[in-house]
Amino acid sequence: MVWAAVAYASAGSLLSYWVGRGLINRNADRYAREADLRFSLVRVNEHVDDIALAEGEADEKRRIELHLGNVLAATAPHRHGPRQSHLGHRRFRVGHDRGPILVAAPCISAARFPSAAS
Numbered sequence: 001m002v003w004a005a006v007a008y009a010s011a012g013s014l015l016s017y018w019v020g021r022g023l024i025n026r027n028a029d030r031y032a033r034e035a036d037l038r039f040s041l042v043r044v045n046e047h048v049d050d051i052a053l054a055e056g057e058a059d060e061k062r063r064i065e066l067h068l069g070n071v072l073a074a075t076a077p078h079r080h081g082p083r084q085s086h087l088g089h090r091r092f093r094v095g096h097d098r099g100p101i102l103v104a105a106p107c108i109s110a111a112r113f114p115s116a117a118s
Helices: 002-046 048-053 057-079 081-109
Strands: none
Touching: 002 048, 002 057, 048 057
16 A cells, blocks of 8 residues: 555656646746736837837837737647646546555455454
8 A cells, every 4th residue: 555655646746747847838938928028018108208209109019019929829838738737637636536445455355454344
């Protein structure tokens, strides 16, 4: 039973690592692109008078739309990440419910396992 618990814990750790390792780079990329968008918006807000005098609204609009498109492109992989994580953990949870029973079943059937009735 102890070895089964160690194997189960190891499998859970490896599964979490396998599912979550791709999310680290996705999050870093998304946050970097969001920061670029925020910087662009703050820059436009701080220089709104200069942009209006130079009639640069169209250029700034294109720049903000470009940054917004980059943010939307970076968030697209996040739509599949949580679902992948949920499916992996749901399968692992099924093993969590049934695993101890399957490990102890041979001992119980051979009457080598102390039961509550004895």
